[in-house]
Amino acid sequence: MADSNPLLPPRDDDADGRFEYRTDHHHEKKLSVDERIEQYIGEFGWPQLIQSVLVSLAWTFDAQQTFISVFTDAEPGWHCVGSQCGSYSGVCDLPDDARWAWNSPKESSIISEWGLQCASSFVKGLPASSFFFGCLIGGLVLATLADSWLGRKNLLLLSCLSMSISGILTAFVSTNVWVYALLRFVCGFGRAAIGxxxxxxxxxxxxxRWRGQVGVIGFVCFSLGFLSLPGIAYINEGKSWRTIYIWTSMPTLIYCALVLFFVRESPRWLLIKGRKEEAVENLKNIATLHQSSLTLSFVGEEEAPHGNDLDVYSALKILVAKTWALHRLVGVMIMSTCIGVVYYGMPLALGNLPFNLYLSCTLNALSELPASFITFVLIDKLNRKCSLIGLTIVSGICSVLVAIVQDFYHGRLMMGLQIGLEIISFLSACAAVDIMLIYTIELFPTCVRNSAVSMARQALVFGGIFGPPLVAAGRTSPFLTYGVFGLVIGVCGLFAGGLPETRGVALSDTMEEEEDGEKAKLAAV
Known part of the structure; x- marks a missing residue:
């Protein structure tokens, strides 16, 4: 149990049982805000676990909207009704007098409902591209709102709400592919800040000590959200693609109510914004479940960390203005972009492999769970830099081997080897994403942390933009897909060598505190 009065200075008891607080600077140890908060609510207890799990559930709904197009935008199978089809492999190659029909109801996919089977690849891929483009723009626009104005909780609530409402509107007002693509852009824009x-x-x-393990909770929830989609799609098999949006969007509204009433704002953020009373109240609420009576005399006004952000986008200005922060941000974004090429590109490239698409998609989705477990183990055992370098190299080697094996494909054994290498490569990339995000959290102080993590996530999405053209090129030459994937991710991990190690290091709240910590490390060396 944490000390019920940790934020007061030490006290001396006299012979009469009375006590007074020591003010002798030789005896008083000045604690950082990080240490004071830990003393007050403990490192990790039931209140923190409940809060962390509730907040992390947002990743589940985020994953559903990210991968929902795998089912709603899929091109259904077709069959020939008459005998005029001959040996044609595609509907658009059939002669005008040929009769054919979809294997599924017309409304099961946007392709069949709106007759897009012969549309250009640009039109077919427009909704998915619009979603990721919305993610990219939304990440840039919303990146600093959680640091400077709205706070973590309010922006999370706003993002989940906009994602849910846009999903419901998609189901009811999408009359053609252009309206549908616009709503997917709005959905992507809104959900950009959730993760x-x-x-x-x-x-x-x-x-x-528990930051890494708690961060993994969100990654597990994301994996579960991905895995829930095949089940939802199977239950609604033969029904309209719109029902999948309803099934995934309505529960998000209920989740928004839970966030509104039960999630507490970050005390760290409240402190740097000067909202000391709210920070104290949130700390009391978090500590209530494992401390029966608490009194608080928090840090003096002169000791409280203050954010130096003056407007909505000042966090990015601060990151660019400080040489050390810009160096870290550039390194993080380069690695995130390269990892994102593989993370988003590999699932899209599964259709290029001589393997059952549904089974391979399921195996890829399942591989995110052991990736989260690997992160859970590695995050507390190995240095962040060693973990990133090792995972990216493993992913790169396996991806290149996938391309080599495909060139020498001669039967089931080689097919099994190929999909096995692909899963290992994707699993390693997933684990690298998890560790990369946790590493970014630890590299930047509270006043700019949310902005830095947002930029890292947008770099991941930006990397995903390069996946589709590489996948298309790989249909004729396997190396242009998996070979390039391997080279890109295999090299990017080396950029971690220029960043500081953060395992076991206390989180800083201000830029000055981070700079003082770095100076202390250099002085110790």
């Missing part, structure tokens, strides 16, 4: 806010908010209420 960042959830990850930062969950990790800022626990001690530094």
């Amino acid at each position: 960042t806010c959830s990850l930062v908010l969950a990790t800022e209420v626990v001690g530094k």
Whole structure:
């Protein structure tokens, strides 16, 4: 149990049982805000676990909207009704007098409902591209709101609400592919901040020893959300694609109510914004479940960390203005972009492999769970830099081997080897994403942390933009897909060598505190 009065200075008891607080600077140890918060609510208890799990659930709904197009935008199978089809492999190659029909009801996919089977690849891929483009723009626009104005909780709530409402509107007002693509853009724009806010908010209420493990909770929820989609699609098999949007969007509204009433804002963020009373109240609420009576005399006004952000986008200005922060941000974004090429590109490339698409998609989705477990183990055992370098190299080697094996494909044994290498490569990339995000949290202080993590996530999405053209090129030459994937991710991990190690290091709250910590490390060396 944590000390019920940790934020008061030490006291001396006299012979009469009375006590007074020591003010002798030779005896008083000045604690950082990070240490004071840990002393007050403990490193990790039931209140922090409940808060972290509740906040991390947002990743589940985020994953559903990210991968929902795998089922709603899929091109259904077709069959020939008469005998005029001959040996044609595609509907658009059939002669005008040929009769054919979809294997599924017309409304089961946007392709069949709106007759897009012969549309250009640009039109067919427009909704998915619009979603990721919305993610990219939304990440840039919303990146600093959680640091400077709205806070972590409010932005998480706003993002989940906009994602849910846009999903419901998609089901009811999409009359053609253009309206549908616009709503997918709105959905992507709104959900861009969910993962960042959830990850930062969950990790800022626990001690530094538990940050990595708590961060993994969100990654597991994301994997479960991905895995839930095949089940939802199977239940609604033969029904309209719109029902999948309803099934995934309505529960998000209920989740928004839970966030509104039960999630607490980060005390760290409240402190740097000067909202000391709210920070104290949130700390009391978090500590209530494992401390029966608490009194608080928090840090003096002169000791409280203050954010130096003056407007909505000042966090990015601060990151660019500080040489050390810009160096870290550039390194993080380069690695995130390269990892994103593989993370988003590999699932899209499964259709290029001589393997059952549904089974391979399921195996890829399942591989995210052991990736989260690997992160859970590695995050507390190995240095962040060693973990990133090792995982990216393993992913790169296996991806290149996939291309080599495909060139020498001669039967089931080689097919099994190929999909096995692909799963290992994707699993390693997933684990690298998880560790990369946790590493980013630890590299930047509270006043700019959410902005930095947002930029890292947008770099991941930006990397995903390069996946589709590489997949298309790989239909004729396997190396242009998996070979390039391997080279890109295999090299990017080396950029971690220029960044500081953060395992076991206390989180800083201000830029000045981070700079003082770095100076202390250099002085110790």
